Amino acid sequence: MPYRKDDIICFCEEVTYETIVRAILDGADTVDKITDRTAAGLACGTCIEDLENILEDILSGNQAIERKR
Numbered sequence: 001m002p003y004r005k006d007d008i009i010c011f012c013e014e015v016t017y018e019t020i021v022r023a024i025l026d027g028a029d030t031v032d033k034i035t036d037r038t039a040a041g042l043a044c045g046t047c048i049e050d051l052e053n054i055l056e057d058i059l060s061g062n063q064a065i066e067r068k069r
Helices: 017-025 031-038 048-060
Strands: 008-010
Touching (some): 008 048, 017 031
């Protein structure tokens, strides 16, 4: 599923797709590490599957990443 950078992935903690991607690009290579860096997935856990999918897509190169210049 394509995401826009401002899409909210974790509604409990208001964590955006862009924030999650930045965490992954900065070395968060597991969902636990993404949670440690962003707090996504800490509350209800509904977003965990999305985090797993985003992580897999980014690490495999299947998702386009908007980068700031």
